[in-house]
Amino acid sequence: MGETPCSLAASLFVEDIDYRVMAKGFLGKHSLDAGFGQFRELLKWVCWKRGKFFAQVDHKGTSKQCPECGTEWDNNLSIRWHTCDECGYSNHIMSLQRK
Structure with a gap:
């Protein structure tokens, strides 16, 4: 199961999420069972x-940071296309989460 991501990239970064905190939310025990x-x-x-290379990164702010210059913005989920005000980088919001 972990073979595919490791064969596609030279390094992997995952969010450092505390799943016990997620289990207290509306998903409850299902998030722990997953x-x-x-x-x-x-x-x-x-x-x-x-x-x-494998590293865990802080989960706060990971999807609202420009992959080119690192500038952060207010995350508005209704906007699906983002253009960075600082460097002009532009891409679909789902592509930004994969970078």
């Missing part, structure tokens, strides 16, 4: 085995 934490540990192990 095994997200186990998948993160599996990715970490596969990256180590293949000599790939």
